[in-house]
Amino acid sequence: MTVLAGLVAPGFLSSGPVRVALALGGIVSLVSAPVGVLTVVRRQSFAGHALGDIGATGGAGAFLLGVSALWGFLASSAIAVGAFHVAGSRERRSRDIATGIVLGAALGVSALFLYLDANSTSTTGATMTVLFGSLFVVPPGTVPLVAGLGAVALVAVLVCFRPLLLAAVHPDVAAARGVRVRRVELGYLVALAVAVALSAMTIGAVLSTALLVGPSGAALRVTRRPGSAVALAAALGVVATFAGVLLAYDSYAWPPAQHGWPASFFVVVLLFVADLAAGLLAGRGRRRSARRRAG
Amino acid sequence: MRSEAAGGRAAGSGGAALGRPPVLSVEDVGVVLGGRLIVEGVRFGLAPGEVTGLIGPNGAGKTTVLRVVLGLVRPTSGLVRREGAARRPGGLAYVPQQHLVDAELPLRARDLVGLGLDGHRLGIPLPTRRRRELVDEALERVGAAGFADDRIGRLSGGQQQRVLLAHALVARPAVVVLDEPLANLDVRSEQEVAELLGRVAAEHEVAVLVSAHDVNPLLPVMSRVVYLAEGRAVWGTTEEVVRSEVLTRLYRHHVDVLRVHGRILVVPAGPATRVDVPDPDRPPGSDGGVEQVR
Numbered sequence: 001m002t003v004l005a006g007l008v009a010p011g012f013l014s015s016g017p018v019r020v021a022l023a024l025g026g027i028v029s030l031v032s033a034p035v036g037v038l039t040v041v042r043r044q045s046f047a048g049h050a051l052g053d054i055g056a057t058g059g060a061g062a063f064l065l066g067v068s069a070l071w072g073f074l075a076s077s078a079i080a081v082g083a084f085h086v087a088g089s090r091e092r093r094s095r096d097i098a099t100g101i102v103l104g105a106a107l108g109v110s111a112l113f114l115y116l117d118a119n120s121t122s123t124t125g126a127t128m129t130v131l132f133g134s135l136f137v138v139p140p141g142t143v144p145l146v147a148g149l150g151a152v153a154l155v156a157v158l159v160c161f162r163p164l165l166l167a168a169v170h171p172d173v174a175a176a177r178g179v180r181v182r183r184v185e186l187g188y189l190v191a192l193a194v195a196v197a198l199s200a201m202t203i204g205a206v207l208s209t210a211l212l213v214g215p216s217g218a219a220l221r222v223t224r225r226p227g228s229a230v231a232l233a234a235a236l237g238v239v240a241t242f243a244g245v246l247l248a249y250d251s252y253a254w255p256p257a258q259h260g261w262p263a264s265f266f267v268v269v270l271l272f273v274a275d276l277a278a279g280l281l282a283g284r285g286r287r288r289s290a291r292r293r294a295g
Numbered sequence: 296m297r298s299e300a301a302g303g304r305a306a307g308s309g310g311a312a313l314g315r316p317p318v319l320s321v322e323d324v325g326v327v328l329g330g331r332l333i334v335e336g337v338r339f340g341l342a343p344g345e346v347t348g349l350i351g352p353n354g355a356g357k358t359t360v361l362r363v364v365l366g367l368v369r370p371t372s373g374l375v376r377r378e379g380a381a382r383r384p385g386g387l388a389y390v391p392q393q394h395l396v397d398a399e400l401p402l403r404a405r406d407l408v409g410l411g412l413d414g415h416r417l418g419i420p421l422p423t424r425r426r427r428e429l430v431d432e433a434l435e436r437v438g439a440a441g442f443a444d445d446r447i448g449r450l451s452g453g454q455q456q457r458v459l460l461a462h463a464l465v466a467r468p469a470v471v472v473l474d475e476p477l478a479n480l481d482v483r484s485e486q487e488v489a490e491l492l493g494r495v496a497a498e499h500e501v502a503v504l505v506s507a508h509d510v511n512p513l514l515p516v517m518s519r520v521v522y523l524a525e526g527r528a529v530w531g532t533t534e535e536v537v538r539s540e541v542l543t544r545l546y547r548h549h550v551d552v553l554r555v556h557g558r559i560l561v562v563p564a565g566p567a568t569r570v571d572v573p574d575p576d577r578p579p580g581s582d583g584g585v586e587q588v589r
Contacts (some may be wrong), residue, residue, distance in 0.1 A: 037401065040399060041397060041399055041400050041401065043397070158418070158419060159417045159418055160417060161419065162410065162413065162414050162415075162416060162417070162418070162419070163414060163415060163416075163417065165402065165410065165414070166410045166414035166415075168397075168400060169396060169400065169402070169407060169410075169447070170391050170394070170396075172362070172365070172367055172389055172391055173389050173390075173391060173459070173462070174414065174415075175365075175367055176365045176366075176367070176387055176388060176389035176472070177388070177389075177410075177411070177414055177415045177466075178386070178415040179414065179415045220399050220401055223401060224401055224402070224403055224445075224446040225401060225402075225403065225406065226401045226402060226406065228401075229401040
């Protein structure tokens with residue numbers, strides 16, 4: 001108890017920005033869990049990452065227009081997802097090349113927007129916020145919007161979860177069973193766009209993939225059931241974001257004095273450690289069952 | 296009538312050759328994909344309780360015909376009648392060519408079979424006793440009960456195929472379509488899978504359509520054969536179709552059909568030396584390459 005009291009600096013839970021940060025982190029983790037599990041099993045982690053990078057352009061643009069970065073993230077993710085859906089029927093190789101070219105262009109435009117942002121507001125805050133996130137400066141009024149969007153994405157992905165899993169096994173098997181593969185994939189892509197936008201809001205556009213596929217990747221190493229993979233990923237995400245917020249709050253007392261460390265740093269490091277631990281755990285389980293079989 | 300089916304222009308004469316009305320019939324189907332003619336004038340019917348072999352060399356369009364049957368490819372000409380199949384709740388089911396499922400996929404064998412029952416529905420499945428019984432029964436039927444709780448991606452190719460077959464059967468389909476289920480199997484596994492398909496067809500009144508490049512492993516269980524070559528097809532019983540004069544007409548160059556020790560060797564002669572001879576020296580145990588690890 002004393003250890004916990006020592007960890008939680010005074011005033012943590014009564015701080016307004018901390019509450020907003022915790023709410024945001026919790027919602028994003030819950031939405032990212034089912035979306036992330038599907039992203040990993042569909043091998044679309046790269047698409048998720050591309051969405052984050054393209055999101056940076058939208059976020060930087062939103063800053064320039066003086067509106068919430070969330071709208072920018074959402075708009076650019078939505079456009080990119082539409083493009084993915086149209087390109088979905090095309091050959092994989094040409095799709096990857098197109099994605100690469102579009103990514104480069106998007107990041108180039110972000111560079112311009114961020115440069116203009118920095119000049120017009122005479123601060124480097126925009127760059128940091130868009131690329132790496134800053135949970136503590138999210139206005140409290142954003143929380144209901146984030147919760148609403150998160151609920152929509154969560155419902156969309158849970159409704160389509162079964163057919164999407166079957167399509168991940170083999171699209172033709174799913175189609176023969178009566179699944180409208182293209183339609184449920186659109187449901188997934190919409191949920192992915194929202195999850196990436198919310199994730200970009202939380203830990204920044206560049207790091208958003210970490211929150212999307214990090215917890216799911218770790219969960220998938222240690223469980224073999226779809227339901228428990230989603231539950232475990234959600235739990236991991238919540239623990240990592242909450243601990244990240246707590247550590248960032250504590251870090252105000254660390255050197256350099258009066259400058260907190262970014263919460264994104266802690267969240268990403270914690271997720272990385274979780275993934276390593278899951279890998280070790282899975283490896284040990286495999287060796288043990290191999291020994292049991294041999295013995 | 297039957298011999299006419301085989302001896303006709305390029306294809307059989309429809310349901311007349313079947314003892315029972317077909318649950319699915321392919322009528323004069325042609326497919327053009329990307330400007331290239333894949334097949335034309337393909338006719339056959341599938342009757343309940345029968346195994347039909349779709350035989351032909353690689354590149355003859357077997358997979359395209361299977362996809363037309365399943366409704367995944369729209370025929371350019373002709374039509375596929377599925378009225379009979381639509382009367383059964385399970386409709387059509389598909390077992391794709393052996394491919395290794397991603398090891399990351401968080402599905403046990405029984406989860407995948409469960410998706411055969413309700414994977415097309417939206418929402419989250421509720422575990423009921425009835426559902427569990429149906430899944431166990433389907434796994435038992437294909438000899439997959441022993442690895443029901445293993446992750447699907449950690450099973451060997453042959454084991455995955457049995458699970459996919461259970462997935463196909465659990466909803467009681469009218470037609471099960473299998474793409475090259477005997478590829479990459481050793482001789483004994485070939486026999487086992489062929490017997491399994493025969494048993495499934497007979498016991499559950501299912502029409503089974505199975506593609507293969509070699510006719511021999513299917514001989515003990517196959518009622519009828521659709522022989523595909525040069526973009527055309529002949530349909531009939533094995534005796535009617537796998538004959539030198541019929542295949543010569545199909546291939547448009549001389550083909551010898553030799554019957555040796557209960558096996559059939561199809562040997563096309565001439566400049567196109569595409570030879571369809573089973574390899575007697577194929578090493579057994581080629582299926583055991585992937586060890587089951589957890």
